[in-house]
Amino acid sequence: MSMSLTTTIGLIAGVCTTSSILPQVIKILKTRQTSDISLLMYVFLTLGILLWIVYGFMINEMPIIFANGASFILTISVLVLKVKHG
Amino acid sequence: MSMSLTTTIGLIAGVCTTSSILPQVIKILKTRQTSDISLLMYVFLTLGILLWIVYGFMINEMPIIFANGASFILTISVLVLKVKHG
Numbered sequence: 001m002s003m004s005l006t007t008t009i010g011l012i013a014g015v016c017t018t019s020s021i022l023p024q025v026i027k028i029l030k031t032r033q034t035s036d037i038s039l040l041m042y043v044f045l046t047l048g049i050l051l052w053i054v055y056g057f058m059i060n061e062m063p064i065i066f067a068n069g070a071s072f073i074l075t076i077s078v079l080v081l082k083v084k085h086g
Numbered sequence: 087m088s089m090s091l092t093t094t095i096g097l098i099a100g101v102c103t104t105s106s107i108l109p110q111v112i113k114i115l116k117t118r119q120t121s122d123i124s125l126l127m128y129v130f131l132t133l134g135i136l137l138w139i140v141y142g143f144m145i146n147e148m149p150i151i152f153a154n155g156a157s158f159i160l161t162i163s164v165l166v167l168k169v170k171h172g
Contacts, residue, residue, distance in 0.1 A: 010141040016134025020127045041106045048102025055096040061145060 007063055014067025021074040028078060034085040042082060046075040093149055100153025107160040120168040128168060132161040 003011075028034055049072045056064030089097075114120055135158045142150030 006141060006144040009137055009144065013134050013137030013141055016130045016137060018134075020131035020134065023124055023127050038109055041109050044102045045106035048099050048104075048106065051095055051099030051102060055092060055099055055149065058092045058095065059145075059147060061147075063141065064150075 010061070010063025011066065014063050014070070018067055018070045018074065021071055021078075025074050025077055028081050028085075032081075032085055034078075034082045037078065037082050039079075039082055042075055042079050046072065046079055049075055096147070096149025097152065100149055100156070104153055104156045104160065107157055107164075111160050111163055114164060114167050114171075118167075118171055120164075120171045123164065123168050125165075125168055128161055128165050132158065132165055135161055 024037075028037070049068045052068040053065060053072065056062075056068060110123075114123070135154045138154040139151060139158060142148075142154060
């Protein structure tokens with residue numbers, strides 16, 4: 001199976017943007033502190049990512065679905081931890 | 087000019103994800119403090135967004151180009167301010 005250049009660039013883009021959310025998740029898991037986290041920012045980000053997944057399915061572009069699927073798991077985790085820890 | 091449902095969903099997704107970067111930019115412009123900002127996170131995020139723009143042009147999807155174009159201006163601003171203020 002060979003992958004097109006377009007798909008490859010999309011997947012590398014996804015690894016970069018999804019990775020950038022990871023440090024925040026790790027920090028919260030370590031410190032259990034979420035008071036400095038903006039709830040509104042993560043509500044917007046999670047909603048946006050969810051809409052990107054819908055859009056990815058509509059135009060049938062796998063890198064968009066995969067990248068935003070992974071990002072969604074991370075941002076919804078931050079949201080759950082924020083609601084839990086306040 | 088009428089816009090397809092797909093394009094509309096993509097643009098709303100873009101408004102949500104791009105908006106989520108704004109509070110950080112405003113905070114830095116107010117405080118001029120960037121020491122708590124992760125340089126590596128913003129390098130990854132900016133590189134990823136740049137690749138999404140390339141990908142958007144390759145599959146010719148306007149919402150991806152617009153959303154990531156706007157996000158790029160914001161994340162590169164954070165990077166410049168981080169390098170300037172340390």
